[in-house]
Amino acid sequence: MQAHLEILAIAAVIAVACALPGTLLVLRRMALLSDAISHSILLGIVLAFFAQGGLDSPLVILGAAASGVLMVVLVEFLVRSRLVREDAAIGLVFPVLFSIAVILVSRHTGSIHLDVDAVLLGELAFAPFDRLEAGGADLGPRGLWIGTGILALNLAFLGLCYKELKLSTFDAGLAAVLGFMPGVLHYGLLSLVSLTCVGAFDAVGSILVVALMIAPPATARLLTERLGLLFALSAALAVAGALLGYGLAVFLDLNIAGSMATVLGLFFALTWLAAPREGWLARRALRRAQTRRLAGDLLVIHLLQHEGSPTERREARVIHMQEHLGWSPEFARGVLADALEEGHVTRMDGLLHLKPEGRQRAEKALVHI
Template sequence: MTYAGWILLTGILVGVTCGMIGALLVLRKMAMIADAISHTVLLGIVLAFFVTQSLNGLPMLIGAGLIGLLTAFLVQWLDSSGVQSGAAIGVVFTSLFALGVVLLSFVGDGVHLDVQHALMGQISYVPWNTWSLGGINLGPKAVWLLGGVLLLNIVTILLFYKELKVSTFDPKLAASMGIPIVFLHYLLMSLVSFSTVASFDSVGAILVVAMLIVPGATAYLLTDRFGFMIILSACLGALAAVMGYGLGVWLDVSIAGAMATSCGILFALAFLFSPRQGVVTKWWNRKVLKESVNHP
């Protein structure tokens, strides 16, 4: 595959992986906790490097997963202790993220991990960081890592589809049916952590928030069907990646930034022209209704 092809494939995998999990976060009104986890996993990555002296996929996933769970636990604990929900997220998010940034300064210049890379990502470098087996180049590590996390997300959603659907729309009913609400909550937080760390090389800790939330928010404006919203969100994430790549190359700007911008463009179009909830659509329908009343 060509250099451009690897970049485009990586972007699409980021969009699909984050998009399908983002749909669940939007439906559960947990967008801000995703923002927090997308930053605090930096601490997990740095701690994993200190332990293993390696940036291989598995240690990073384990470190990010543990810190993601810790973030969700601390937010829930502070919230149940009387701290306002938004404040709890802010305290945990800033504290753990700041600690990760401080520890990151001790990593060293010889390692492909620094503050700029962690915050903004650099998808243009992804094709050069490859895996080899027996002298055979298997392609970029980021593609394999994203592919593995995407497969994990798909399998998890399929296995717990009914439980996720019931607990998302009616937690009390789910609890009365014996569905493990707490387990599903932390399972979802783990998937968010894995999806975030898999996207680090491509879009970084800041722009991954756009991939996690905006496609799901866009899909929410376009459909009210649970399963279709997950699929649509993944497709919108992939579309934003393709649009962003083209926009980034055309304007010679950050490709990751252009992908996030494309997410915003798609959301704006849905917000204005969605068949049911679009601002322009509602205005036009009111205008047509008013004219039909005045001129029967």
């Protein structure tokens, strides 16, 4: 039980630590840099293993994070040279760093205790066995300390530069003019993303860091337009997804990181479908209501056009609406029902007549059209 609780605590801390910078990445349309960085840090981690035999000291963690920043610098260099566009530059650099790392691991499988599968896929289940001890006292799992430290750094960066980040995210030009140094913020953010990837890699693995960074903010984005709320919602969704995913994985005996990513994906799919304003269902309902409304306008305009004219007996027949306006029978019935209910038309001897309210609506609609 203790182990489960510790794993849940680590998962929650890592989830929040990922979701915060992830929100900025999503807003700045740099979501895929998280994927590239999370692959690139493998090289840093492997080199750190060569140098120190593990990821124990904070210095080594920083060193590993540096390889993520190196990736960003290389991409920027390629883009500056104008020989390759940004998407291709990203796609060129991270596979190289990743390949070098994989080759190094394979060449030295004897001397290096590092499993590429574990780096990519994560092994949260083993996290409670790696304890941090000081003077013989057990301080809890190391992963929890590392995660908390990174979360604190992310929170500090956000707290200190909130205004600057907000401005440079939504109006980079203005931020530069005002002297907010968007470049420094950019590199600061990406350095933190690298660091977070390193911290998260043994919990969820480097590929699924991407799920924790991107899916919660993209989901939250469908629910709110306020930046503060976006951060809070992203963090909450990430924690919920991580915990639920862990529960599912334990219950069904599945890969933990994969199950977390799947749950986060489900969150996104459900929100995409059913979000109150921006969901697919809501947008479809809105589109239908607008179509019906416009059809109602057309109906009263049509009646107004032929009101009192010799053709009225033909044009105002209920059945005629279908033919003339090309509506399906159900649609026509629906539009007519709306108009009758709103008291804009009445029906007499199979003919439709405008009521004064209907006439007003037709005249108003004509002006609009």
